[in-house]
Amino acid sequence: MAPPTPLPTFGQHPVVAWQDTPNLIRAVNAAWPLLRTARHVTILVGEHQPNAVPDPALLAQLRASGVAVTLERFVLTEQSVGEQIRTRATQAGADLLVMGAYGRPHFIEWLFGGPTVDLLAHATWPILTHH
Structure with missing residues (x-):
């Protein structure tokens, strides 16, 4: 998905909305x-309790690649x-959002948002997603 106007910095600062799901791993x-x-990647981790989610393996993989x-x-x-997620991605200077999609049944998400x-x-900004 992409907005109607292109971003001049596309892909220089992607933001990953982290949730350890098969959909996000595919994305x-x-x-x-x-x-x-x-140039820089931000990984956003939303948690119900502080530090409840372990650091994503993606963090180490990106650092090992020199990112x-x-x-x-x-x-x-x-x-x-x-x-x-929108607020934090915007604050981070996102020019692309990478996320999984429809972690709940599609009908439930359609019905209740x-x-x-x-x-x-x-x-x-553009969104790269996978279901």
């Missing part, structure tokens, strides 16, 4: 050529997860 694998040539990478953890609040629907509807 990261598809994005790997961009991630390993990026500058930042791991940003945040505690999930009552605000929608999609909105929290969810991060995928929110991000696809409101993001202002």
Whole structure:
């Protein structure tokens, strides 16, 4: 998915919305050529408790490839997860968002909303996703 106007820095600062799921792993694998040539990658980890999620293996893989990478953890609040990801990705200077899609059944997410629907509807940068 891409916004109607191209970003001049596309792929220089991708943000990965981390959730250890097969969908995200497939998206990261598809994005790997961009991630390993990026100037800087930010990995966002939303957690219910501080430091509850182990560091993603992607962090070490990117560092081993010589990529500058930042791991940003945040505690999930009552605000929608999609909105929290959008805010943090924008603050990080994202020019691409890499994420898994539809971690919940598609019908449930369509009916009640969810991060995928929110991000696809409101993001202002390209999204590389996988279901």
